[in-house]
Amino acid sequence: MKRVVVGLSGGVDSSVAAYLLQQQGYEVIGLFMKNWHDDSVTISNECPWLEDSNDALLVAEKLGIPFQTVDLSEQYKEKIVDYMFAEYEKGRTPNPDVLCNREIKFDVFMKIALSLGADYVATGHYCRKGETEVDGKTVYQLLSGSDNNKDQSYFLCQLSQQQLEKSLFPIGELTKPEVRAIAAEMELVTADKKDSQGLCFIGKVRLPEFLQQKLQPKDGLIFEINSTQEIYHSEKPTYDSVEEALAFEASAIGYKPEMGKQVGKHQGAHYFTVGQRKGLNVGGTPEALFVIATDVETNTIYTGQGSSHPGLFKKALFVEKSEVHWIRTDMTLKSGETMKVMARIRYRQELQKATLHQFENGMYVAFENPQSAITEGQFVAWYLNDELVGSGVIS
Template sequence: MAYYQNKEVKFMEKKKVVIGLSGGVDSSVAAYVLKEQGYEVIGLFMKNWHDTTGLLESDCPWLEDRFDAMSVAKKLDIPFHFVDLSEQYRARVVDYMFSEYEKGRTPNPDVLCNREIKFDVFLDKAFELGADYVATGHYCRKETIMKDGQEYHRLLAGSDTNKDQSYFLCQLSQQQLSKALFPVGDIVKPEVRRIANELNLITAHKKDSQGICFVGKVDLPVFLQQKLTSKKGKVFLIDNDSDLYKRDWQQAIDNPTDEVLEELSKPFMFHPKYGKKVGEHGGAHFYTIGQRKGLNIGGFPEPLFIIGTNIDYNQIYVGMGKQTPGLYRQVLKVDKDELHWIRPDEKLKVGESRRLQIRIRYRQPLQEGIIHRREDGMYVVFDQPQRGIAPGQFAAWYVEDELIGSGVIS
């Protein structure tokens, strides 16, 4: 039964690992793998959210998750601890979400949760328990190398390409990675389920969590109304053949000057004069670029998609059909203060350019493009137009299967 029974343990002295037992199958099997590798394993469950406002069907109740995590710890014969981090989670993740949506931006709370909670506050709690490392059930891998006499930790995509979660860790630092272990990173999901089933773990057939990290699936407008006020506004339809879309994207490839990159990286500047009113909404800050559901506007040959918002005037702009040009851009910008390099030795200097692979959301296939480092930040020029680029999202760039840096789209 032991998945790692023939694998050599590469240390003489038993190391202590605190694993974040979430009550899901991935962290459950990760704890088992660590035990098989010879570590002293401690389970630690985090309570990060308990407010049910906006939750759909009471999804992801923390009490049930805690019970499942306790059951797994008992089954694996490892100590179990509980910590309440809900105050820190609200301050560092949820309040950030509210602030970003209020500005008309699209945040990714899962990325912040990993940077601010799982590998920061949780890390401190793990050290209080005497941990040498912390572990999670993320589908990604870590490799440590020596380069020019310096030790570097590489963040690699998970072996299961369908479950690779490296994108969610795109804001981690070398210090955080130095203490991180990802025990299921080289196992595919069906094998994780099989191991859990053979061990008769309570989480073996439990559905994967969805929605906001530690919160669950939410009715976003209802959830955001805890702090953001509803305000009726107008929805305008922009014609797909509008002059707004007449941008020469090829310039960014053939002639990537500072001026060209800056101009082409700007979002489309929509205005009511370019379209017609087709409905009303309850608050522009409740919506994001690329969204289709929630508008409740019918009567058109094809579905309407949000292509832009104006928070100052509380306006929403939509385009018709999946191929509406308002959804597609080929250039984006990351301001210099928002640049983050997991591998500082791979950092580009001002004036340098490099061909890499990039993604702007989880599960998006890696896209080919060139990054250009400039004085005011970094520009990403994709080989092909990208759908649904939104301010506030994280762009992450890779060298083959290694994630080397990321930044917030401006």
């Protein structure tokens, strides 16, 4: 009888994951991760950890499985929160959920589970695990969840073969309504519980207030760049190499205040991200303003009107060599090699046709169609059919 430690979060997905494993004959242990102490920045009553840990305990009691809480708040602060502050300070937008899976759930948490004699760690993610053989060795695959509407493979895009080997995703073949139906049938307390939003295990956080703990507000100006600005309509240069052409496509436009007009003020460029519409507090424009660029050096925000503003779109992005990550290490590209894939630059985005171009200093991802709000610090993940084979941090 193999032993599985389930990360019980107090939500319906992990509750049903634990029940299904029990049905499959595993010895199941429930573990709740406490990752946060500071209630001053969470929005009151939205997913406080106390309520979640109580729900997790009730589920464990109902299923008759051992349960304990582990406090990982120190590691969480060091590996996730401090990293987030550092990234925002540089004017990048990190993805804490992807990091939380790589650094906490499938690393710190997994090590605790294995020290308890577990053979596997299981979570309530909507994704599936596959196996294939390459050169006589077992290779593990991360496959998208059967429920297209809930597929969460993107959040696990930074996992390694070692982490996948020890992971189980019991609800990956199910849809959300099926999961809720099982929970209702089993009379689990989490059956009708709303899905938690917000930072992985912290709950709903007021991001500006959260960031203001570390990053001081400072007044700056907001400029609007007209879509008729000549920078969008100048001739494309010709290049001698594919790499140079891709570098041009992936490069950020260097905006200057004189290219546009001042339309407002803000409290800190590091609180804003490309593609953001809310929180600018600038009215009186025919179409909504979107952030098209931020400059944390000069503390300036550049905006454009409407979701089809040319400043939002790019056809390529770059991932530095050290940030290119292959789940399927057997597929790693060598310098000069290319691969046709389907890719996404954010959770829930429809998969997009793209080509990977590996060079000495890193990888370019070139999209068939221009993509809106490619954001530094976020992750791009690439797929072959329904298998997520690799990912990287957008630089």
